[in-house]
Amino acid sequence: MSKIKRAIRRKRAIKEIDNIKPMSKTYMTIVTLLDNPLISAEELEAELKYDPLATAAILKIANSPYYCRASGQIKTLQMALTLIGNMQLKDISLMKMSESHLKKERGYSERENELHEESIASAVFAKLIAQKISEDQNLAFECALLHDIGKIVLGRILSEAESEIEKILASGKTFDELESEYFGITHQEVGEMLLKKWNFPEEFVKTAGLHHTPYLEPENRLLQIVSLADILVMLSGLSTATDGLYYDADDKITERLGLSEDDMMQIMEQGIADFLELKNVFGSKG
Amino acid sequence: MIQIVKISDLKVSDKSADAIITYALGSCLGLVIYDPVVRVGGMLHAMLPKPSGTGKNLFQYVDSGVPLLFKKCYTLGAKKERLRIVAAGCASLMNAATIFEIGKRNIAMLEALFKKNGVRLNASMLGGHDSRTLRLDLATGKTSVRVRGKEIEL
Known part of the structure; x- marks a missing residue:
């Protein structure tokens, strides 16, 4: 493939980043507020006063069986803060914040909402892995939720590559090698740029940028968690996307995290059950 | 009517107007059985070979799901000797370690x-x-696989 064509496509992909609309300001503010463990319900309510839909949306997810066994019990933000806590509410707000962006992806997948569902599944799996090895569960959930965000940009131009895709994959290349060869840029790199542009913390930027190459930072446990969650989601069969299972699976990743084969099977079993509970509140199909 | 088989799920039918579909078989096994005489068929989408933990959902595993698929189709009148049996899925990641070879x-x-x-x-x-x-x-018993927008009959 000619270097010039690749350079042009890379330039175009980077330009596409500017065409992605910013994430909702209301949710962005809420996510920042919820980072403070001493946040009061009054402060939250003051912020959400002019956005009753956002409050309703947050409470709806808080009442899903994933967060609350007695569904319908959480009627106010005060109750939500008391019963499920600020960090879980932050996870929920981040899910609402990224929902419309992730749902719009068309290119990697012909099915509606697929990237959104995969992202939620990755988040749920990452939380279970973090729980198992006593790492920060909420941070793992949040970074995994946004690790593939670069696909919303590359997806916009991926359909043009249809005939090339078959050819490149048949030659035994991984999908990130395909992205590099065709676009001169990968969805990891684009995700990194996008999250940097939106001022996300360093952990988010790094996990998005390195999730298919976790061996580059073997000491970074959060990166290993998100990368393993991504692998388990691909294996679980939640995606009909073009990139399928065309990725390398780092053979040392479970060793680095001290996980056995049985641990992984249990995480997959529990992860699928958790994902199905959470997915229903978003009204996804299938 | 289109019946959707979710992950760790199983559907059978004896209605000619039905189609049974499962989306996204990663390393999971998709198994279809069909008796052309009585037009009874079913599909299983099993995630793992056998339970490792508590394993409450029998459709989640190949070892318990497959016999259930056959039994449910027999209940609707299918006969073992007439069955057409098709399997799909069980994919794997590239250069994957043994631990990931669930397929x-x-x-x-x-x-x-x-x-x-x-x-x-x-x-x-x-x-x-x-x-x-x-x-x-x-x-018709037609069984097909769809990958990247292309349909292939099996």
Whole structure:
């Protein structure tokens, strides 16, 4: 493939980043507020006063069986803060914040909402892995939720590559090698740029940028968690996307995290059950 | 009507107007059986070879899901000797360590089960790195796989 064509496509992909609309300001503010463990319900309510839909949306997810066994019990933000806590509410707000962006992806997948569902599944799996090895569960959930965000940009131009895709994959290349060869840029790199542009913390930027190459930072446990969650989601069969299972699976990743084969099977079993509970509140199909 | 088989799920039907579909078989096994005489068929989407933990959902595993698929179709009038059996899925990641080779373990479990019971696959599309969608049309027994927008009959 000619270097010039690749350079042009890379330039175009980077330009596409500017065409992605910013994430909702209301949710962005809420996510920042919820980072403070001493946040009061009054402060939250003051912020959400002019956005009753956002409050309703947050409470709806808080009442899903994933967060609350007695569904319908959480009627106010005060109750939500008391019963499920600020960090879980932050996870929920981040899910609402990224929902419309992730749902719009068309290119990697012909099915509606697929990237959104995969992202939620990755988040749920990452939380279970973090729980198992006593790492920060909420941070793992949040970074995994946004690790593939670069696909919303590359997806916009991926359909043009249809005939090339078959050819490149048949030659035994991984999908990130395909992205590099065709676009001169990968969805990891684009995700990194996008999250940097939106001022996300360093952990988010790094996990998005390195999730298919976790061996580059073997000491970074959060990166290993998100990368393993991504692998388990691909294996679980939640995606009909073009990139399928065309990725390398780092053979040392479970060793680095001290996980056995049985641990992984249990995480997959529990992860699928958790994902199905959470997915229903978003009204996804299938 | 289109019946959707979710992950760790199973559907059977004797209605000619039905189609049974499962989306996105990663390393999971998709198994279709169909009796053309009574037009009874079913599909299983099993995730793992056998339970490792508590394993409450029997459809989640090849070792418990496959016998249930056959039994449910027998209940609707299907006969073992007339069945057409098709398997798809069990893909794997590239350069994956043994620990991630769930697809291969699913195939091994299916083969062991079939050998023990004297059953043979009529067609299959197993392994590789594609995530596949599997479909069965009850009226004709046509079984097909969809990958990257292309449909292939099995």
